[in-house]
Amino acid sequence: MAIGQLAHKLAAEGRSVIHMEYGQPSTSAPAAALAKAHEVLDHEAQGYWESAPLKERIARHYAETQGVTIRPEQVILTCGASPALVLALMSGFAPGARIACARPGYVAYRNSLRALHMECVEVPCGAAERYQISAAALAALDPAPDGVILASPANPTGTIIPPQEMAAIAAVCARRGIRIISDEIYHGLSYTGPCVSALVHAPDALIVNSFSKYFSMPGWRLGWLVAPDDLVDAAYARMSNLFLTPPVLAQHAGLIAFDCAEELEGHIATYAANRAAMLAALPALGLARIAPPDGAFYIWADIGHLTNDSMAFCTRLLEETGVACAPGVDFDPVDGHRFMRFSFAVSTQLVEEAIARMVPWFARQG
Numbered sequence: 001m002a003i004g005q006l007a008h009k010l011a012a013e014g015r016s017v018i019h020m021e022y023g024q025p026s027t028s029a030p031a032a033a034l035a036k037a038h039e040v041l042d043h044e045a046q047g048y049w050e051s052a053p054l055k056e057r058i059a060r061h062y063a064e065t066q067g068v069t070i071r072p073e074q075v076i077l078t079c080g081a082s083p084a085l086v087l088a089l090m091s092g093f094a095p096g097a098r099i100a101c102a103r104p105g106y107v108a109y110r111n112s113l114r115a116l117h118m119e120c121v122e123v124p125c126g127a128a129e130r131y132q133i134s135a136a137a138l139a140a141l142d143p144a145p146d147g148v149i150l151a152s153p154a155n156p157t158g159t160i161i162p163p164q165e166m167a168a169i170a171a172v173c174a175r176r177g178i179r180i181i182s183d184e185i186y187h188g189l190s191y192t193g194p195c196v197s198a199l200v201h202a203p204d205a206l207i208v209n210s211f212s213k214y215f216s217m218p219g220w221r222l223g224w225l226v227a228p229d230d231l232v233d234a235a236y237a238r239m240s241n242l243f244l245t246p247p248v249l250a251q252h253a254g255l256i257a258f259d260c261a262e263e264l265e266g267h268i269a270t271y272a273a274n275r276a277a278m279l280a281a282l283p284a285l286g287l288a289r290i291a292p293p294d295g296a297f298y299i300w301a302d303i304g305h306l307t308n309d310s311m312a313f314c315t316r317l318l319e320e321t322g323v324a325c326a327p328g329v330d331f332d333p334v335d336g337h338r339f340m341r342f343s344f345a346v347s348t349q350l351v352e353e354a355i356a357r358m359v360p361w362f363a364r365q366g
């Protein structure tokens with residue numbers, strides 16, 4: 001947040017800033033979804049409402065992409081993945097529950113757990129583990145945690161849990177009574193192979209997802225939770241009490257977004273080009289130790305040879321080049337001081353401009 005604020009301050013002062021600190025698409029919602037929203041705004045009252053067709057469409061999505069059958073009633077529409085995570089935690093676990101999370105990981109996991117009086121059992125995941133929780137790591141936790149939050153592709157690393165490892169994780173969790181929450185918000189954004197839902201191997205998992213990444217609709221505040229049969233009522237009750245319903249406009253637009261594959265695949269082609277440009281530039285930046293960027297739109301880089309203070313490093317990078325990036329401390333309170341995250345969800349032209357600015361700057365740091 002501090003880097004984002006500084007970036008906006010510099011931009012307001014007339015500096016040219018390239019935003020590679022944010023984990024969000026820079027494109028708008030698909031054109032047909034926007035058109036639908038305009039139409040709905042003109043003709044419909046905006047009350048509390050849940051779209052039955054959208055729930056059905058999401059259920060169909062799992063059948064088509066994962067070969068998994070779920071009932072539309074298991075889909076709880078939410079105002080993004082963030083409330084879906086809160087619902088998953090509150091309906092699946094009690095205060096005091098111990099939930100395993102990969103470190104590095106998305107900062108809201110740790111903070112939401114703390115807010116709900118649950119314990120975050122951080123599992124240090126390094127390069128050898130591709131920065132992901134493994135079946136072996138879960139089997140070794142003593143005592144077994146009550147739950148685990150998986151993220152594949154992950155933020156901040158973009159790494160994907162391979163299908164056979166996902167199966168092994170589900171088997172360990174079934175054996176040890178560990179309930180899975182799978183944050184699948186980056187599904188659809190992969191460069192090395194398909195993303196496998198935890199539902200394929202763990203029918204009792206809670207699945208968090210949203211329209212914020214693949215569908216390019218972060219500000220529309222629309223997402224969903226897939227709850228297993230034993231938790232549907234609990235999750236639905238919490239949604240209704242804490243958040244009511246997601247925006248009507250977003251629900252109509254989201255349904256149409258499912259039919260906008262051609263436009264959305266165009267964004268992925270841009271991300272793929274940006275990823276290739278970044279990977280080609282990393283040697284010139286002197287960054288050799290990176291997480292394999294299988295998916296999402298991130299590169300997680302070890303900058304330990306250049307700094308012991310990623311926040312100060314990213315601040316200087318921004319001040320001196322106008323390129324804003326996220327310091328690793330946001331994602332890893334222990335080792336994040338020697339990591340940074342590049343987000344390449346901007347245009348290819350901006351990625352190329354950022355590289356041109358960063359190469360001479362990084363050369364001076366060595």
Ligand SMILES: Cc1ncc(COP(=O)(O)O)c(C=O)c1O
Nearest residue numbers: 023080081082106155185210212
């Ligand atoms: C891994 C992960 N989960 C959840 C979220 C929250 O997304 P939403 O906008 O759907 O609330 C983000 C946002 O960046 C994220 O990176």
